[in-house]
Amino acid sequence: MIFDRADRLSAAPTNNIASTCRIVNGHMEKNHILTESSEHWPAPFSAIKNPPVLLYAKGDLSALQAAYKVAVIGTRTPTEHGAKVARRLGQIFAEEGLCVVSGLANGCDENGHIGALDAGGKTIAILPGYSGALKAPIRSTGNHLSG
Numbered sequence: 001m002i003f004d005r006a007d008r009l010s011a012a013p014t015n016n017i018a019s020t021c022r023i024v025n026g027h028m029e030k031n032h033i034l035t036e037s038s039e040h041w042p043a044p045f046s047a048i049k050n051p052p053v054l055l056y057a058k059g060d061l062s063a064l065q066a067a068y069k070v071a072v073i074g075t076r077t078p079t080e081h082g083a084k085v086a087r088r089l090g091q092i093f094a095e096e097g098l099c100v101v102s103g104l105a106n107g108c109d110e111n112g113h114i115g116a117l118d119a120g121g122k123t124i125a126i127l128p129g130y131s132g133a134l135k136a137p138i139r140s141t142g143n144h145l146s147g
Helices: 014-025 043-047 061-065 080-095 108-118 135-141
Strands: 031-034 055-059 069-071 099-102 123-126 143-146
Touching: 055 061, 061 123, 080 099, 080 108, 099 108, 108 123
Parallel strands: 069 099, 099 123, 123 143
Antiparallel strands: 031 055, 055 143
């Protein structure tokens, strides 16, 4: 409604962006716009030379603050065994309290998230615009970001 393009906001003073985001966030359930001044801004993003001005987040923001995160990544065309291993690793990591993070590509990434979700764990998918079947489960139990 207010933000149709993030690059239009990059020219605005940061304090105005943060104020506007707080107003918008008050009207969006499980949809969030984060800036570097936001409580849930992922700390590692502040170390990036040119971090994104905004992050669009959907889901449970507590996943962003998980103490331990791990990536399950691999080929987009795994063998049946490879897919099972990625799924099992996601499950094991979630059972140990780790949050699974990836770009949610098809194949091993996707199976790592499935395993974590099956175990009741949290996941974070960093996406430019994913529209696959895992979008809803990750929103309800974890998070996905785009910037």
